[in-house]
Amino acid sequence: MDEIKGKKLTKSTSGLRMIPTGEKYASPFALEEPMWMPDRETKKCVGCKQVFDFLNRKHHCRRCGKCYCNRCCSNSINLQRMYFVDPVRQCYECAVISKKEQEFYERGLKVLMAGTIQNIVEETHNNDRTDLGNYLCRLSADYRYIEFSSNESQTQDKESLPRNVLLSKVTGAQILTDSQSESLNTKVATGLELKYKDEYDSAVAHHIILHPVDQKASMPWLIAAHKALKMIFESKAQSRIQ
Numbered sequence: 001m002d003e004i005k006g007k008k009l010t011k012s013t014s015g016l017r018m019i020p021t022g023e024k025y026a027s028p029f030a031l032e033e034p035m036w037m038p039d040r041e042t043k044k045c046v047g048c049k050q051v052f053d054f055l056n057r058k059h060h061c062r063r064c065g066k067c068y069c070n071r072c073c074s075n076s077i078n079l080q081r082m083y084f085v086d087p088v089r090q091c092y093e094c095a096v097i098s099k100k101e102q103e104f105y106e107r108g109l110k111v112l113m114a115g116t117i118q119n120i121v122e123e124t125h126n127n128d129r130t131d132l133g134n135y136l137c138r139l140s141a142d143y144r145y146i147e148f149s150s151n152e153s154q155t156q157d158k159e160s161l162p163r164n165v166l167l168s169k170v171t172g173a174q175i176l177t178d179s180q181s182e183s184l185n186t187k188v189a190t191g192l193e194l195k196y197k198d199e200y201d202s203a204v205a206h207h208i209i210l211h212p213v214d215q216k217a218s219m220p221w222l223i224a225a226h227k228a229l230k231m232i233f234e235s236k237a238q239s240r241i242q
């Protein structure tokens with residue numbers, strides 16, 4: 001019951017976690033559990049500064065590891081990025097971030113996996129641009145790649161398809177917007193620019209621009225892709241520190 005392929009149930013001081021048994025099953029969005037702020041170093045709540053005592057007990061936020069009173073740390077929110085099975089206690093600031101991420105898990109991932117048709121333009125190091133054609137772009141089932149497939153898969157041989165983009169090798173990602181509208185709220189995403197290396201980390205960096213064929217319909221895909229990449233960058237930055 002507590003063994004699912006590639007995952008095993010463990011209990012940390014923060015709660016039950018379903019952690020991957022190997023690199024292959026690890027989520028590219030994963031974050032490490034924080035070190036808990038030591039009890040003796042904290043006399044008062046990080047949030048409201050109320051002194052802790054027998055009645056005003058301290059609680060650790062599972063996301064940032066800081067000490068709070070019950071009131072400042074009462075949100076129980078899912079924290080999938082740390083592999084928690086159940087919602088866990090979080091401070092106000094962390095709860096806001098985790099709620100946004102939960103939205104991404106519930107909606108964004110589905111949008112990314114469903115995919116959208118985009119025109120792919122490759123830019124070479126001497127700034128030549130080549131139109132590679134229109135492809136269905138979607139996130140792979142293991143969340144690690146952006147895959148491209150042709151609409152007319154029967155007529156197209158696999159060789160001519162653009163190579164999959166391994167998300168952990170993306171070094172730069174930018175949402176392109178139309179320059180007409182001034183305000184950020186009314187800006188329309190017109191594409192996604194990606195710079196990335198291949199799986200073998202060869203020196204040559206690739207540079208492609210994805211332009212949605214139907215801009216309006218593809219907006220949610222572009223926004224979700226940008227969010228996914230931000231989360232992956234954050235996970236990578238954290239693993240470099242440790």
Ligand SMILES: [Zn+2]
Pocket residue numbers: 045046047048049050068069070071072
């Ligand atoms: Zn407090």
Ligand SMILES: [Zn+2]
Pocket residue numbers: 061062063064065066090091092093094095
């Ligand atoms: Zn926190």
